Amino acid sequence: xxxxxxxxxxxxxxxxxxxxxxxxxxxxxxxxxxxxxxxxxxxxxxxxxxxxxxxxxxxxxxxxxxxxxxxxxxxxx
Amino acid sequence: xxxxxxxxxxxxxxxxxxxxxxxxxxxxxxxxxxxxxxxxxxxxxxxxxxxxxxxxxxxxxxxxxxxxxxxxxxxxxxxxxxxxxxxxxxxxxxxxxxxxxxxxxxxxxxxxxxxxxxxxxxxxxxxxxxxxxxxxxxxxxxxxxxxxxxxxxxxxxxxxxxxxxxxxxxxxxxxxxxxxxxxxxxxxxxxxxxxxxxxxxxxxxxxxxxxxxxxxxxxxxxxxxxxxxxxxxxxxxxxxxxxxxxxxxxxxxxxxxxxxxxxxxxxxxxxxxxxxxxxxxxxxxxxxxxxxxxxxxxxxxxxxxxxxxxxxxxxxxxxxxxxxxxxxxxxxxxxxxxxxxxxxxxxxxxxxxxxxxxxxxxxxxxxxxxxxxxxxxxxxxxxxxxxxxxxxxxxxxxxxxxxxxxxxxxxxxxxxxxxxxxxxxxxxx
Numbered sequence: 001x002x003x004x005x006x007x008x009x010x011x012x013x014x015x016x017x018x019x020x021x022x023x024x025x026x027x028x029x030x031x032x033x034x035x036x037x038x039x040x041x042x043x044x045x046x047x048x049x050x051x052x053x054x055x056x057x058x059x060x061x062x063x064x065x066x067x068x069x070x071x072x073x074x075x076x077x
Numbered sequence: 078x079x080x081x082x083x084x085x086x087x088x089x090x091x092x093x094x095x096x097x098x099x100x101x102x103x104x105x106x107x108x109x110x111x112x113x114x115x116x117x118x119x120x121x122x123x124x125x126x127x128x129x130x131x132x133x134x135x136x137x138x139x140x141x142x143x144x145x146x147x148x149x150x151x152x153x154x155x156x157x158x159x160x161x162x163x164x165x166x167x168x169x170x171x172x173x174x175x176x177x178x179x180x181x182x183x184x185x186x187x188x189x190x191x192x193x194x195x196x197x198x199x200x201x202x203x204x205x206x207x208x209x210x211x212x213x214x215x216x217x218x219x220x221x222x223x224x225x226x227x228x229x230x231x232x233x234x235x236x237x238x239x240x241x242x243x244x245x246x247x248x249x250x251x252x253x254x255x256x257x258x259x260x261x262x263x264x265x266x267x268x269x270x271x272x273x274x275x276x277x278x279x280x281x282x283x284x285x286x287x288x289x290x291x292x293x294x295x296x297x298x299x300x301x302x303x304x305x306x307x308x309x310x311x312x313x314x315x316x317x318x319x320x321x322x323x324x325x326x327x328x329x330x331x332x333x334x335x336x337x338x339x340x341x342x343x344x345x346x347x348x349x350x351x352x353x354x355x356x357x358x359x360x361x362x363x364x365x366x367x368x369x370x371x372x373x374x375x376x377x378x379x380x381x382x383x384x385x386x387x388x389x390x391x392x393x394x395x396x397x398x399x400x401x402x403x404x405x406x407x408x409x410x411x412x413x414x415x416x417x418x419x420x421x422x423x424x425x426x427x428x429x430x431x432x433x434x435x436x437x438x439x440x441x442x443x444x445x446x447x448x449x450x451x452x453x454x455x456x457x458x459x460x461x462x463x464x465x466x467x468x469x470x471x472x473x474x475x476x477x478x479x480x481x482x483x484x485x486x487x488x489x490x491x492x493x494x495x496x497x498x499x500x501x502x503x504x505x506x
Binding site: 004026030033 | 078079080081082083084086087089090094095096097104105151152154155170171172174175176177180218
């Protein structure tokens with residue numbers, strides 16, 4: 001089973017909307033094995049809480065934008 | 078386009094999740110479904126080891142017969158799921174964190190803990206339905222959660238009225254109750270009502286499937302507050318629901334009303350002349366005590382335990398009950414608080430004076446249920462003494478219900494014991 005990362009400009013998008021914990025985080029980490037500039041799209045509030053916290057711990061630059069009930073989490077190495 | 082290979086996690090998707098905690102320094106809980114509360118001593122021991130390794134040695138029995146661990150690190154989740162996968166267990170999908178509807182699943186199916194030991198064996202139906210719904214893509218995006226319970230002992234040991242669908246075995250078949258819900262979502266707290274039909278044993282699987290399909294297909298999907306089954310039952314009425322079910326599975330026979338007394342099974346004689354015995358716990362355990370329970374279950378019983386919907390653990394197939402109780406009393410402070418339950422509000426982050434702490438002070442009063450907030454996770458309206466927490470001007474208070482009726486508002490936690498001891502409240506006739 002494959003999950004696609006969509007290229008949008010300089011970054012890749014990982015859409016993990018409607019996935020429950022921990023899969024947004026798990027898939028984000030798998031995606032970061034392949035790309036350096038990622039935007040994660042989630043509508044799961046605990047994932048929006050966890051992904052930035054965990055990735056910053058690993059030294060990634062993270063920024064978070066919220067659009068209604070959807071979070072876009074930008075991640076750069 | 079870049080692809081990531083998710084084969085190694087695909088077996089977990091739709092069957093496992095971590096729930097959100099927001100208190101007590103815990104970010105995630107793990108709610109392990111134990112269908113019908115039936116668990117071997119070996120698996121109970123293994124979950125104790127998981128609690129020790131991943132969850133600071135702490136575990137809870139929930140009022141749906143799950144085992145719940147806290148402090149689970151999201152980064153070790155796959156490892157945790159792999160262990161559960163090998164044991165044959167799954168978890169709730171915990172979609173309630175989403176703000177919108179359509180992230181619901183069928184929750185752990187609850188069953189009478191003496192099923193097959195001293196009452197009709199319902200475990201076959203519980204396991205079959207659990208296997209059917211778990212990970213089934215047709216039922217992973219339900220409007221909201223769906224709760225099913227079975228009982229066969231002639232009593233209400235599973236809180237029939239709290240479930241979306243309860244099935245009561247009589248000698249002729251199952252009598253279903255529908256549309257229970259103890260939280261504030263629309264249309265408020267509702268007690269499940271009888272469908273006034275009889276379901277023959279041979280079609281109970283089809284019946285349950287039909288009800289869940291109707292829930293999935295007809296319930297409100299636009300608003301999470303209106304997405305519980307109780308809302309559909311309330312707006313349709315049981316007659317229309319019955320018609321819809323009959324369109325799917327054929328005409329059903331009328332049946333009389335049933336009203337069962339709520340109890341917990343404490344101890345008794347099984348059909349094989351051995352005994353069952355319930356250890357009252359107030360719902361919480363640690364890994365060490367879980368291991369003791371597992372070992373004693375093998376030493377004094379057949380190694381089969383039953384978790385009860387009252388957050389207790391039952392030993393089964395016991396020959397020397399006095400011997401078992403002697404050793405248990407060396408490790409547990411056993412107080413006969415069989416029907417006192419509370420929700421883990423200390424982990425939800427919704428209380429400052431937590432439901433379990435309130436319960437500990439008042440468990441002596443018997444059938445007590447403390448919910449930390451209006452979500453009503455302890456089904457406080459079904460208890461003889463029910464308490465529900467809230468905040469008034471930033472201060473933690475509790476409302477007191479006696480047999481489902483509100484009798485006092487805004488009690489400070491330190492006032493509750495005095496009020497109950499002195500009985501200074503008025504119950505409407």
